[in-house]
Amino acid sequence: MTEIIETDVVVVGGGPCGSTVSTLVAQQGHRVVLLEKERFPRYQIGESLLPSTVQGICRLLGVSDKLDAAGFPLKRGGTFRWGANPEPWTFAFGISPKFAGTASTAYQVERMKFDQILLENAKEHGVDVREEHAVTDVVEEGGRVVGVKCTDADGVRREIRARYVVDASGNTSRIHTRVGGKRQYSEFFRNIALFGYFTGGKRMPAPVSGNILAVAFESGWFWYIPLSDELTSVGVVLHPDALERIRGDRERALLDLIAECPMIADYLSDAERVTSGPYGEIRVRKDYSYIQEKFWRPGLVLAGDAACFIDPVFSSGVHLATYSGLLAARSLNTALRGTDDADETALFEEFELRYRQEYARFHDFLVAFYDKHSDEQSYFWKAKKVTGSAASEVQSFVDLVGGGSSDERALVDAGSYLDRRDGEIDDMIWAVAEAGARIQVQAATGSTEDEQVPIRAGGLVPSTDGLHWSLPGRTAA
Numbered sequence: 001m002t003e004i005i006e007t008d009v010v011v012v013g014g015g016p017c018g019s020t021v022s023t024l025v026a027q028q029g030h031r032v033v034l035l036e037k038e039r040f041p042r043y044q045i046g047e048s049l050l051p052s053t054v055q056g057i058c059r060l061l062g063v064s065d066k067l068d069a070a071g072f073p074l075k076r077g078g079t080f081r082w083g084a085n086p087e088p089w090t091f092a093f094g095i096s097p098k099f100a101g102t103a104s105t106a107y108q109v110e111r112m113k114f115d116q117i118l119l120e121n122a123k124e125h126g127v128d129v130r131e132e133h134a135v136t137d138v139v140e141e142g143g144r145v146v147g148v149k150c151t152d153a154d155g156v157r158r159e160i161r162a163r164y165v166v167d168a169s170g171n172t173s174r175i176h177t178r179v180g181g182k183r184q185y186s187e188f189f190r191n192i193a194l195f196g197y198f199t200g201g202k203r204m205p206a207p208v209s210g211n212i213l214a215v216a217f218e219s220g221w222f223w224y225i226p227l228s229d230e231l232t233s234v235g236v237v238l239h240p241d242a243l244e245r246i247r248g249d250r251e252r253a254l255l256d257l258i259a260e261c262p263m264i265a266d267y268l269s270d271a272e273r274v275t276s277g278p279y280g281e282i283r284v285r286k287d288y289s290y291i292q293e294k295f296w297r298p299g300l301v302l303a304g305d306a307a308c309f310i311d312p313v314f315s316s317g318v319h320l321a322t323y324s325g326l327l328a329a330r331s332l333n334t335a336l337r338g339t340d341d342a343d344e345t346a347l348f349e350e351f352e353l354r355y356r357q358e359y360a361r362f363h364d365f366l367v368a369f370y371d372k373h374s375d376e377q378s379y380f381w382k383a384k385k386v387t388g389s390a391a392s393e394v395q396s397f398v399d400l401v402g403g404g405s406s407d408e409r410a411l412v413d414a415g416s417y418l419d420r421r422d423g424e425i426d427d428m429i430w431a432v433a434e435a436g437a438r439i440q441v442q443a444a445t446g447s448t449e450d451e452q453v454p455i456r457a458g459g460l461v462p463s464t465d466g467l468h469w470s471l472p473g474r475t476a477a
């Protein structure tokens, strides 16, 4: 007989998206079960993070100290040999006032370690995490999703019934189709990635030694990500017509491609490929650029890669995964608490609209960035255009690729939420101080956005604790 478990929210997948949404819902005292099919640590690609994740969402999750203690390399920005300029060019997150001070850095992470820290943190916040539980389908009743079916490592089947199901199971999701509509694959981004790991690769000089290095060449472009003093993640993103080249011996193909790209060949001239353990395999990923037609239906929400992913360049994946986790958590928390301000449709439409808007900013910018005949000035101009920012072109670019162009305080100034939540500031004082701080930030950054103005007529805004939606003008969560 199938065991039945009742909860408020069941989250499928324990990657950054699943850990984020489950922690932020459990922090509000709701019951959350998270089902993860693997036993952690497990391998995942997506190692270069943005400040919006590290300094924004991770602070809301209460996991910053553990990340600091893990000793991940500090990423201050990116270095690109890309476009018409034959010389490498570098940007630093710190040039934008939005990422002033400590918020101007991110990390390069081994995802086995990063994802485990986030999952452990979810457990510490009361999430009932069940590893080696593979979700096989959703349970539907009366047109609503009311739970999922899963099987554990011993073959025991369970049904987890919940008011809401979050699909955060990534690109291999088995249940995303149950939301309705199709996963639409990009006509533009049809690239293939081939990647492996090396020890002993060169480093750029300080202070940019932790930067991601991206180098374009004839067949595509390379990423070069320092994961520790010794270990480097090296991957090549190829045009779709290069598929034949990687069909046979992957190691030969990767080494041949490295030889075709003088800068990467030089950085790896004294390096050795890792050939054993989780980093020993040379992996291929393709068909990774897609967007689901719908992101939610009653009882079911898609977040992270389960809903969409664009392309590895500029490392937007974990940012979109964690930010969508926050957006979904706001809708779930508000729906579970109950509110007269908005019905379920309004709450989840707000989630979907904002997630699509962030996706679209990166998508439209990245399409222009793949025009390798342009120079960096035109890329900066394009960033200003897609974000509609009043800031300078270069700052608009840095704000976008740092994950801060939406002007969400949770992404660029998470500390102010924490002060408010810890009860150090009462509602009225907070509202006044917040408005003053906003004006200062807008003056410094040239931003015209205001988080307290809805992004569509009749829309909702983040509550003062950042973890719910409310009507504009409300001071309390």
Ligand code: FAD
Pocket: 012, 013, 014, 015, 016, 017, 018, 035, 036, 037, 038, 044, 045, 046, 047, 048, 049, 050, 133, 134, 135, 136, 168, 169, 170, 171, 172, 173, 174, 193, 235, 285, 288, 303, 304, 305, 306, 309, 311, 312, 314, 315, 316, 317, 318, 319, 321
């Ligand atoms: P995932 O990290 O995929 O986590 C999903 C989890 O769900 C997994 O643990 C999986 O085991 C579990 N799961 C799957 N099916 C089930 C099931 N049926 N039942 C239970 N659990 C299940 N992003 C960056 O930010 N920086 C980068 O540098 C970067 N580089 C990339 C390079 C390449 C080539 C590609 C393809 C992507 C890259 N990304 C990068 C994107 C990044 O990998 C993803 O965006 C990110 O991992 C998404 O997080 P997630 O939590 O949504 O999904």
